[in-house]
Amino acid sequence: MIKIKRPKPLKADLHLHTAEDPLDRIRYTAKELITKAAEEGFDVISITNHHQMTFNQDLYSYAQERGILLIPGIELTIQRRHVLVLNPPPHKKCSDFFSLSKLHRPETLIIAPHPYFPGTYSLNGYLLKHRTLFDAL
Numbered sequence: 001m002i003k004i005k006r007p008k009p010l011k012a013d014l015h016l017h018t019a020e021d022p023l024d025r026i027r028y029t030a031k032e033l034i035t036k037a038a039e040e041g042f043d044v045i046s047i048t049n050h051h052q053m054t055f056n057q058d059l060y061s062y063a064q065e066r067g068i069l070l071i072p073g074i075e076l077t078i079q080r081r082h083v084l085v086l087n088p089p090p091h092k093k094c095s096d097f098f099s100l101s102k103l104h105r106p107e108t109l110i111i112a113p114h115p116y117f118p119g120t121y122s123l124n125g126y127l128l129k130h131r132t133l134f135d136a137l
């Protein structure tokens with residue numbers, strides 16, 4: 001039998017919010033979150049604050065120094081539903097599912113967060129209707 005060496009699994013969280021988020025009441029800053037993620041052994045994180053990116057070279061370097069890959073991300077509201085976009089193209093407005101489809105690129109990941117959570121911001125039926133737009137749940 002041939003033993004295949006498998007790559008180390010990555011510990012990741014791609015849906016995180018911080019004090020910089022305009023909609024959530026969170027006490028910890030992006031740097032505090034990165035520090036805690038490093039302490040907990042995370043390899044990859046994405047800060048996906050609502051309607052604004054919390055990502056810059058300083059944060060990227062800060063994460064990298066702690067052994068974490070920080071992926072740029074944002075949580076958008078599309079037709080009153082939440083959608084995560086990781087590594088979005090710069091300066092793109094997105095207010096409906098048609099404009100969301102224009103964000104698709106090989107290096108961009110579109111995720112349906114909490115898709116069936118009972119609440120007004122979950123995708124629910126929109127997920128099935130627009131399933132080809134999403135790369136992950």
